[in-house]
Amino acid sequence: MKIGVFVCHCGSNIEGTVDTAAVAAAAREFPGVAFATDTMYTCSEPGQEEIVNAIKEHQLDGVVVASCTPRMHEQTFRRTVERAGLNRYLFEMANIREHVSWIGKDREANTNKATELVRMAASKLLHNRPLLSKQFDINKRVLIIGGGVAGIQAALDCAEGGLEVILVEKTTTIGGKMAKLDKTFPTVDCSCCILGPRMVDVAQHPNITLYAYSEIEEVSGYVGNFEVKVKKKATYVDWDKCTGCGICMTKCPSKKATDFFNEGIGKTTAINIPFPQAIPKKAKIDANFCMKLQKGKCGICAKVCPSGCIDFTQQDEFVTEKVGAIVAATGFDLFDWTVYGEYGGGRYPDVITSLQYERMLSASGPTGGHIKRPSDGKEPKNVVFIQCVGSRDKSVGRPYCTGFCCMYTAKQAILTKDHLPEAQTYVFYMDIRATGKNYDEFTRRAMEEYNAKYIRGRVSMIYPKGDSLLVRGADTLMGTQVEVDADLVVLAVGADSSAGAAGLAEKLRISYDSYGFYMEGHPKLKPVETNTAGVYLAGCCQGPKDIPSSVAQGSAAASKVLGLFSKDKLASDPQVSVVDIKRCIGCGKCIKTCPFGAIKEIDFRGMKKAEVIETVCQGCGICTSTCPQGAAQLQHFTDNQILSEVNALCQF
Amino acid sequence: MPVLKGKELRIVGFLCNWCSYGGADTAGVGRFNQPTDLRIIRVPCSGRIDPLFIMKTLLNGADGVLVSGCHPRDCHYAEGNFYARRRLEVLHRFLPILGIEPGRFEYTWVSASEGQRWQQVVTRFTEQIHKLGPAPKIAGPAASETLRQMEAAL
Numbered sequence: 001m002k003i004g005v006f007v008c009h010c011g012s013n014i015e016g017t018v019d020t021a022a023v024a025a026a027a028r029e030f031p032g033v034a035f036a037t038d039t040m041y042t043c044s045e046p047g048q049e050e051i052v053n054a055i056k057e058h059q060l061d062g063v064v065v066a067s068c069t070p071r072m073h074e075q076t077f078r079r080t081v082e083r084a085g086l087n088r089y090l091f092e093m094a095n096i097r098e099h100v101s102w103i104g105k106d107r108e109a110n111t112n113k114a115t116e117l118v119r120m121a122a123s124k125l126l127h128n129r130p131l132l133s134k135q136f137d138i139n140k141r142v143l144i145i146g147g148g149v150a151g152i153q154a155a156l157d158c159a160e161g162g163l164e165v166i167l168v169e170k171t172t173t174i175g176g177k178m179a180k181l182d183k184t185f186p187t188v189d190c191s192c193c194i195l196g197p198r199m200v201d202v203a204q205h206p207n208i209t210l211y212a213y214s215e216i217e218e219v220s221g222y223v224g225n226f227e228v229k230v231k232k233k234a235t236y237v238d239w240d241k242c243t244g245c246g247i248c249m250t251k252c253p254s255k256k257a258t259d260f261f262n263e264g265i266g267k268t269t270a271i272n273i274p275f276p277q278a279i280p281k282k283a284k285i286d287a288n289f290c291m292k293l294q295k296g297k298c299g300i301c302a303k304v305c306p307s308g309c310i311d312f313t314q315q316d317e318f319v320t321e322k323v324g325a326i327v328a329a330t331g332f333d334l335f336d337w338t339v340y341g342e343y344g345g346g347r348y349p350d351v352i353t354s355l356q357y358e359r360m361l362s363a364s365g366p367t368g369g370h371i372k373r374p375s376d377g378k379e380p381k382n383v384v385f386i387q388c389v390g391s392r393d394k395s396v397g398r399p400y401c402t403g404f405c406c407m408y409t410a411k412q413a414i415l416t417k418d419h420l421p422e423a424q425t426y427v428f429y430m431d432i433r434a435t436g437k438n439y440d441e442f443t444r445r446a447m448e449e450y451n452a453k454y455i456r457g458r459v460s461m462i463y464p465k466g467d468s469l470l471v472r473g474a475d476t477l478m479g480t481q482v483e484v485d486a487d488l489v490v491l492a493v494g495a496d497s498s499a500g501a502a503g504l505a506e507k508l509r510i511s512y513d514s515y516g517f518y519m520e521g522h523p524k525l526k527p528v529e530t531n532t533a534g535v536y537l538a539g540c541c542q543g544p545k546d547i548p549s550s551v552a553q554g555s556a557a558a559s560k561v562l563g564l565f566s567k568d569k570l571a572s573d574p575q576v577s578v579v580d581i582k583r584c585i586g587c588g589k590c591i592k593t594c595p596f597g598a599i600k601e602i603d604f605r606g607m608k609k610a611e612v613i614e615t616v617c618q619g620c621g622i623c624t625s626t627c628p629q630g631a632a633q634l635q636h637f638t639d640n641q642i643l644s645e646v647n648a649l650c651q652f
Numbered sequence: 653m654p655v656l657k658g659k660e661l662r663i664v665g666f667l668c669n670w671c672s673y674g675g676a677d678t679a680g681v682g683r684f685n686q687p688t689d690l691r692i693i694r695v696p697c698s699g700r701i702d703p704l705f706i707m708k709t710l711l712n713g714a715d716g717v718l719v720s721g722c723h724p725r726d727c728h729y730a731e732g733n734f735y736a737r738r739r740l741e742v743l744h745r746f747l748p749i750l751g752i753e754p755g756r757f758e759y760t761w762v763s764a765s766e767g768q769r770w771q772q773v774v775t776r777f778t779e780q781i782h783k784l785g786p787a788p789k790i791a792g793p794a795a796s797e798t799l800r801q802m803e804a805a806l
Binding site: 069070071095097098099100102103104105106108109110112113116117120502505506509511512513514519531532575593595596618619620621622624625626634637639642643645646647649650651 | 656659660662664669670671673674676677679680681683684685686687688691692693694695696697699700701702705708709712713714722725726727728729730731732735739763764765766771
């Protein structure tokens with residue numbers, strides 16, 4: 001084999017701490033290397049041209065590029081060598097940037113390490129074989145998990161693009177967190193007036209199938225051909241018959257059920273429809289509070305229901321859907337702020353979360369849009385907002401900034417003044433992060449036009465004083481201690497990853513960070529892709545973000561799905577396992593260990609043998625390490641290829 | 653290739669592509685300083701790692717071997733790291749029987765977002781290997797016979 005080695009300077013990123021010319025010079029001595037050079041930017045157009053020219057000029061039949069991580073540019077260079085007529089798998093990368101030049105400044109050690117990494121790549125390349133991909137059919141349907149604003153946007157965009165969409169929502173209605181909001185910043189327009197019509201569009205679109213009150217049970221398959229088992233949880237109401245009239249709610253005698261939609265402000269009935277604009281507008285029975293289900297006595301709803309849709313014997317139901325792509329848009333949950341003992345840890349009824357306050361402000365909320373203290377129902381005179389509760393706080397394990405709390409606090413301060421012109425608002429803040437379009441102007445309006453008193457500092461303690469609360473904190477700009485008499489305290493609680501996010505990620509085989517937010521394929525270049533082909537992200541499941549960004553991501557994910565489905569067939573990755581039929585003894589161990597069921601037993605002249613189904617194999621190589629005969633070999637990562645790397649490094 | 657005398661020891665890492673290799677990249681992007689001894693071999697999944705690779709690496713003269721994959725339950729291939737965990741744990745207990753200090757081999761889990769954790773893992777493992785010093789080399793007439801048997805086993 002004639003190998004060409006190209007050592008990239010990456011400007012000064014690599015050259016700064018690695019002597020690339022010396023690496024190239026040393027590479028010329030390696031077995032099989034016929035040509036080696038150092039180039040300024042290998043990934044640039046002239047850089048790639050240089051590779052193409054060198055392949056032609058020196059009749060190279062293999063290329064090593066020593067530059068950044070293969071997770072970044074492996075595909076780029078594979079296309080380059082393909083342009084020059086080589087098979088794309090006759091190419092290897094040595095990662096001398098992320099793994100060498102960026103993690104140390106010792107030029108001698110770095111140069112030596114880079115040289116060795118090039119040697120490893122070159123010796124692996126000697127064992128590489130040309131690989132060709134196969135074409136396979138795809139199922140042009142898309143599953144969207146989560147019916148918040150991001151999921152709705154993705155669903156509508158995909159449906160408009162002509163795709164069949166399956167939308168799965170955990171709760172009984174779509175709308176997500178946005179449906180709970182009264183107004184949105186920085187325009188202060190009505191949240192439900194913007195979102196409502198979009199929700200109706202979802203319900204009416206002929207291409208969208210909505211599974212509300214359902215969860216993902218199981219995911220199998222691969223890009224283009226996923227099979228998803230959806231659990232439709234029992235609602236004890238036949239939704240095909242339910243008209244959403246709400247008579248059951250008016251008659252239900254169990255009136256102390258937890259009102260999840262209203263964030264626990266007030267109580268609701270055991271059978272309920274969360275809010276008037278709910279989509280689908282169907283009733284559900286909360287089994288924990290239903291007297292019929294708990295004690296076997298009652299059944300009033302069944303008597304009053306005009307369409308006879310109550311079914312106390314309903315069980316969870318499972319449906320299987322076949323889709324070609326999946327968009328995860330599972331959103332976020334609020335941080336559990338009760339860990340803050342200094343804010344009362346949940347003991348004071350008049351310390352509430354921002355989302356509870358939002359429900360209070362909403363005309364369709366439990367208080368009918370009147371701000372009332374939960375303790376005595378009085379209108380508050382002084383309202384104190386505390387920002388960064390569960391954000392930017394290492395002590396509770398949440399060092400990140402949620403990003404939208406500054407804005408909604410300003411909005412709530414403005415709305416407070418609208419509702420109660422006599423009230424005074426105070427905002428304890430750390431920094432004001434208002435970086436969007438018209439955002440900073442908005443926070444300034446809250447201060448200047450609506451007279452919100454912004455105090456830069458943290459609150460150290462809240463304690464009851466008579467029937468109000470005393471909020472004690474620091475004013476770090478004045479360098480003094482401040483005490484504010486508050487009738488109501490609103491905590492701007494930060495975003496946590498959605499409960500169950502990790503479990504879903506494991507089903508989808510995507511990664512998540514230590515906070516439970518899903519990992520995108522690349523922070524800059526693949527913001528809505530994941531490392532699992534065919535699985536995309538939208539909205540807060542990837543990290544906290546405001547409504548415009550969530551909607552943008554929903555659209556972005558939809559465009560990725562539409563792009564994927566613009567082809568009729570996909571090319572399979574040829575880095576799959578292949579069983580050497582001569583070595584296979586038919587023990588069947590590989591069939592048992594394969595997580596994807598990609599190996600089947602065949603009969604070969606009366607002998608049991610294993611065979612890999614190429615389009616199903618995902619290329620993990622578990623079978624390769626399981627096979628006692630070395631018959632199953634993962635292409636591009638064969639035993640010989642990995643051992644040649646070991647040998648390049650360790651020879652006594 | 654010889655190691656840098658007096659400066660480095662031979663440490664080989666087997667990292668899964670999806671989590672730990674990504675974590676090492678994240679550490680690089682974050683410019684988290686690390687010792688330069690480690691050489692990383694990229695594999696698709698920790699489940700791809702045959703314990704014999706590690707044996708071969710150690711017997712071939714490596715002073716330490718570090719394996720890292722996705723956190724259990726977070727495998728890109730659903731269950732690859734469970735297989736890895738079993739195999740590697742058995743290997744780890746088997747090493748003293750072969751006369752290899754168990755401290756020369758370690759396996760851990762680092763996700764693609766955990767750049768800082770990767771820095772700590774590498775730094776700590778490298779220090780551990782430096783404390784153990786260079787591995788005793790197989791030399792003399794026994795060496796070629798051992799090598800031949802190893803080749804046959806692989």
